[in-house]
Amino acid sequence: METKQSGPGQGGLIGRPRGFDADEALERAMLVFWEHGYEGASLARLTNAMGISTTSMYAAFGNKEALFRKALERYTEGPSAYLPRALEEPTALGVATAILAGTVRTTTRPAQPNGCLGVQSALTVSDAGKEVRDLLVAWRDNGYSLIRERFQRAVDDGDLPPETDPRLLARYLTALGYGIAVQAASGVGRDELQEMADAALRNWPLS
Amino acid sequence: METKQSGPGQGGLIGRPRGFDADEALERAMLVFWEHGYEGASLARLTNAMGISTTSMYAAFGNKEALFRKALERYTEGPSAYLPRALEEPTALGVATAILAGTVRTTTRPAQPNGCLGVQSALTVSDAGKEVRDLLVAWRDNGYSLIRERFQRAVDDGDLPPETDPRLLARYLTALGYGIAVQAASGVGRDELQEMADAALRNWPLS
DNA sequence: CGACTTCTGCGGCGATCGATACAGAAGTCG
DNA sequence: CGACTTCTGTATCGATCGCCGCAGAAGTCG
Numbered sequence: 304m305e306t307k308q309s310g311p312g313q314g315g316l317i318g319r320p321r322g323f324d325a326d327e328a329l330e331r332a333m334l335v336f337w338e339h340g341y342e343g344a345s346l347a348r349l350t351n352a353m354g355i356s357t358t359s360m361y362a363a364f365g366n367k368e369a370l371f372r373k374a375l376e377r378y379t380e381g382p383s384a385y386l387p388r389a390l391e392e393p394t395a396l397g398v399a400t401a402i403l404a405g406t407v408r409t410t411t412r413p414a415q416p417n418g419c420l421g422v423q424s425a426l427t428v429s430d431a432g433k434e435v436r437d438l439l440v441a442w443r444d445n446g447y448s449l450i451r452e453r454f455q456r457a458v459d460d461g462d463l464p465p466e467t468d469p470r471l472l473a474r475y476l477t478a479l480g481y482g483i484a485v486q487a488a489s490g491v492g493r494d495e496l497q498e499m500a501d502a503a504l505r506n507w508p509l510s
Numbered sequence: 511m512e513t514k515q516s517g518p519g520q521g522g523l524i525g526r527p528r529g530f531d532a533d534e535a536l537e538r539a540m541l542v543f544w545e546h547g548y549e550g551a552s553l554a555r556l557t558n559a560m561g562i563s564t565t566s567m568y569a570a571f572g573n574k575e576a577l578f579r580k581a582l583e584r585y586t587e588g589p590s591a592y593l594p595r596a597l598e599e600p601t602a603l604g605v606a607t608a609i610l611a612g613t614v615r616t617t618t619r620p621a622q623p624n625g626c627l628g629v630q631s632a633l634t635v636s637d638a639g640k641e642v643r644d645l646l647v648a649w650r651d652n653g654y655s656l657i658r659e660r661f662q663r664a665v666d667d668g669d670l671p672p673e674t675d676p677r678l679l680a681r682y683l684t685a686l687g688y689g690i691a692v693q694a695a696s697g698v699g700r701d702e703l704q705e706m707a708d709a710a711l712r713n714w715p716l717s
Numbered sequence: 718c719g720a721c722t723t724c725t726g727c728g729g730c731g732a733t734c735g736a737t738a739c740a741g742a743a744g745t746c747g
Numbered sequence: 748c749g750a751c752t753t754c755t756g757t758a759t760c761g762a763t764c765g766c767c768g769c770a771g772a773a774g775t776c777g
Contacts, residue, residue, distance in 0.1 A: 318723030319774040340634030343549060346765055348636075356726060357766075363724095367765065418633065426630040426695055427547030429555075431765090440696045474693065474706040481692040482685025488633055489647045491681070499681040506713035525753030526744040553735055563756060564736075570754095574735065638735090 325363055328353040333374035333381075338416035341371055341425045341435045371424075371435055375442065378420045382409045386446060395457035396507050399476055402450070403500035406480045410487035411496065418488030421446075422481055447477045472509060479503055532570055535560040540581035540588075545623035548578055548632045548642045578631075578642055582649065585627045589616045593653060602664035603714050606683055609657070610707035613687045617694035618703065625695030628653075629688055654684050679716060686710055 331352045335344045346367060350357050364370040385405025392398045410418050421443055425436040451473035457463040463472075483496050538559045542551045553574060557564050571577040592612025599605045617625050628650060632643040658680035664670040670679075690703050 317721075317775050319725085319772075321724070322773090338634065339636060343634050343636040343639065345636065345763080347763085358725060358727090361766070422692060423633040426625065426633060426692065427545065427550050429546055429550040429552065432550065443692075443696055468709075470702070471706050471709050474698070474702060475710055478689025478693060478706065478710075479685055480689070482687070482689040485629060485633065485650075485688040485692070486681065486685060489650055495677070495681060499678050499685065502675075502678050502716050503682055503685075505716060509709050509712060524745050524751080526742075526755085528754065529743090552733080554733085565755060565757090568736070 321359075321363065323353075323355050323359065328355060328360075328363070329370075329373055329377055332370055333377050333420070334416060336371055336374050336424055337378070337418075337420040340423060342428055342432050368435060372438065375420070375424075375438070379442075382412075382415065383419075383421065385409060386449065390449060390453045395454055395463050395472075396504065398450075398453055398457075399507065400500075400504055402476060403479060403483065403504065404497065406483050407487075407493060407496045407500055410484050411493035417490065419481075419484035422484045423488055443477070443481075447473055450476055467509075475509060528566075528570065530560075530562050530566065535562060535567075535570070536577075536580055536584055539577055540584050540627070541623060543578055543581050543631055544585070544625075544627040547630060549635055549639050575642060579645065582627070582631075582645070586649075589619075589622070590626075590628065592616060593656065597656060597660045602661055602670050602679075603711065605657075605660055605664075606714070607707075607711055609683060610686060610690065610711065611704065613690050614694075614700060614703045614707055617691050618700035624697065626688075626691035629691045630695055650684070650688075654680055657683055674716075682716060 331354070332349050335349050335352050338344075339348070346357055346360070349367075349370070350360050353360065355363075360370065364373060385408070386402065389398055389401030389405055392401050406419070409415075421439055425432055425439050428436045451469050454463060454467070454469035454472050458465060458467050458469055463469075479500070483500065486496060487493075538561070539556050542556050542559045545551075546555070553564055553567070556574075556577070557567050560567065562570075567577065571580060592615070593609065596605055596608030596612055599608050613626070616622075628646055632639055632646050635643045658676050661670065661674070661676035661679050665672060665674050665676055670676075686707070690707065693703060694700075
């Protein structure tokens, strides 16, 4: 579902045009969700960061949950875009190296919140947030599946030893990624995390 | 700071005695915080699970934040007690193995919430929760330091190669632990996580 | 211009948040 | 028993939560 009504470019050219840039506003909202989580980000804080009123937010995005879904899409295609790129590396080791390096960079970028939006936005929630928690569980599971399938292909291609279990290898890599994200959210520095990632991949492919 | 007033055993024997078991109530509160996080656990839900009124909770524990601090202490001495025990293993590999095994067991116990209270209770918070978030950052950092110091001792004792960096090794192990906790919170099963932990430690000590 | 459509700001909705005031119940003391 | 201390249930506080009704502003159409 796209942003409702006007928006630059496509249909709905009659009536008063929107007075703000919906993309820019969504970017700001994503950063707030990233820093404070889904339930920790209040409408007041979100709309203040977006520079619009709650009415305009509801007209453009629907409600808080819909806004979060759009913000997660934006995160997937922006800060988290290193994942699909990493999967195109020619070797499994190259894939793993690129994933961890991308995770370290994205979770410790100075101008952005620390950590990973997909991990820290809704690990625990009140009753009202269950759907968003499940959405993020599915988001993480999708990332895991992409990695597992890539490693399966590496086994099929002979890039990884035939006795390798792509499931376990993907679990291992995602665990390291989540661990990096949690440590980044806790203030651990980029260089230290990158050194750790390098050391972790010095033994490959585990067994 | 102990539980205020009565409590079975020590001072304050005059006046009406407390009508509930404070330890039992704290256990229930810990489980609610574990499942829903600090801000996701409302007073209504907490006191309902504890079987007492808000008035009794405030009289016994002070306020929500103080209740959480007590619950975290209880978590540290209960579900998380595998950590200090693991540090007493004779070899660094034994320590690492015990830590990961303890993490897997604690984060996937059927009768308890999935995941780790110390990781998922307050990764992101609203303004009101900053102190609790910082408390948990310090809690995790304390765990990391204990592991790092244990590995430093292993290097000093010749159990680990002299070129080993205890900092990186501790970062690696905590990252795996956090990664296991996040996956457990997402519903990944115990056996799969334990297999992954086993595979991760098949190469040791990394470099 | 006038008709029409859409967006925006103000104000407020009911619900829930964490936290308390108050009075009576339930005990231990002399 | 009566004086005293503490605990408990009810009822509610002000603040904030996500959300929306309404009227006017600001545009595009003919």
